[in-house]
Amino acid sequence: MSSAVDTTQPARRSGQALLVWGLLVVAANLRPSLTGVGPLLDRVQAGLGLSPAVAGLLNTVPLLAFAVVSPMVPRLAARRGPERVLAGGLVVxxxxxxxxxxxATGSVFAGTVLVGAGIAVGNVLLPSLIKRDFPTKVGLLTSAYATVMGGVAAVASGIAVPVSEVVPGGWYAALGCWIVLALVAIVLWLPQLRTPPPVPATVRGGHRLPWGSGLAWAVTAFMGLQSLGFYVIVTWLPGVVQDTGLSPAEAGWLLFLFQVVAVLTSLVAPAMLRWARDQRAVAAVNSLIMLVGYVGLLTAPEWALVWTIVLGLGGGACLVLALAFLGLRARDAAGAGALSAMAQSIGYLLAAVGPVLFGLLHSVGSGWRAPLILMCAAAVGQATVAMVAGGGTVPAADDHRTPDHTPSPAR
Structure with a gap:
């Protein structure tokens, strides 16, 4: 008996280590194809002869793809198995x-739609797989993959222009170079395809989304509002700070600083999750930190460096919390997948509207006051829903009992 244990335990640990590496490399692919577009947008616009409005759609189309594709993923995962569906997402x-x-214009937009669809699959399934295979380490592994995701995203935005200036092909080669990382993810994920497909009786009903749960809607609102804040910042922060006298290059470095601070903050998130009995106070406080950053930009924009750091501190923590809620608020892996699909579908639809509305308010009001007041209101709303989203358990979609709001432990 002991020899059997001795031979299976190392194999099990090796398999788990390979799974963790696979999940982290998948996470590394979930943002660089998006964040690498913004710095190159003027070159893409000039190269394809696009109007500013049409070029701006390259940042919006992936978010709309997230909203459309996310609700479909749990049903596919229930039928084919999450490992196979995730592999399909990586191929797409x-x-x-x-x-x-x-x-070519058609190719760039068609490719962007497929990029958004493939990333949407990973967005939904990573929280579900972590909940299923590492139920006691949800907070730690969520922080790890959020850190990897944010770190690679920051690098992508930082190297996009330099790469386009040194590689043959210019901007389209800079957009295409991320195919190497995607191929590495496919190779590392291949061993997971040995997992048997799900038995129908074990997954029946697991793909239904919890539309009737108030807690699920609170998690969705928190995900949407923090996503809205992130995409507004990466789209408009350079414009806001340039009006204080900074050069475009200095504004670009501030955006990079925001992302770096957010990544560093995500490293601290597991400690916050372990310290808190539930995540209500932690989520509300970090949402209010975002509010401080927006108020600072509104009232003292000359201190943009300070407010950028503040926004990075709050934003990095809120991203990890939003992703952790998808596992911590769910009863099981199927519930995590369903909650993830709902939260990311509605959440990214809200995120797609945010930068457009922010820019519209700026155009109508000829200044940044009205847009920044909007973001202050969004931060207040985020802090409010955090007091619900930070505790309890979302009931199964076919469970008509009153939702359980008993605080669940941080993992």
Missing amino acids: LTLGIAIRWIP
Whole structure:
């Protein structure tokens, strides 16, 4: 008996380590194909002869793809198995990057749609897989993959222009270079395809989304509002601070600083999750930190460096919390997948509207006051829903009992 244990335990640990590496490399692919577009947008616009409005759609289309594709993922995972569906998402992402490498308007937009669809699959399934395979380490592994995701995203935005200036092909080669990382993810994920497909009786009803749960809607609102804040910042922070006298290059470095601070903050998030009995206070406090950053930009924009750091501190923590809620608020892996699909579908739809509305308010009001007041209101709303989203358990979609709001322990 002991020899059997001795031989299976190392194999099990090796399999778990390979799974963790696979999840982290998948996470590394969930943002660089998006954050690498913004710095190159003027070059893409000039190269394809696009109007500013049409070029701006390259940042909006992936978020709309998230909203459309996310609700479909739990049903596919229930039928085919999450490992196979995630592998399919990686293939779609790789194909999208390859198509976007072709310097033609139709190819760039078609590839962007596929990139968004492939990333949406990973967005939904990573919380579900972590909940299923590492139920006692949800907070730790969520922080790890959020850190990897944010770190690679920051690098992508920082190297996009330099790469476009040194590689043959310019901007479209800079967009296409991320195919290498996507291919690495596919190779590392192949061992997971040995997992048997799900038995129908064990997954029946697991794909239904919890539309009737107030707690699920609170988690969705928190996810949407923090996503709205992130995409408004990465889209408009350079414009806001340039009006204080900073050069475009200095504004770009501030945006990079925001992302770096957010990544560093995400490293501290597991300690916050372990310290808190539930996550209500932690989520509300970090949402209010975001409010301080917006109020600072509104009232003392000349201190933009300070407010950028403040926004990074709050934003990095809120991202990890939003992702952790998808596992911590769910009863099981199927519930985490369903909650993830709902929260990310509605959440990214809200995020897609945010930068457009922010820019519209700026155009109508000829200043940043009205847009920044909007973000202050969004931060207040985020802090409010945090007091619900930070505790309790979302009931199964086919469970008509009153939702359980008993605080669940941080993992």
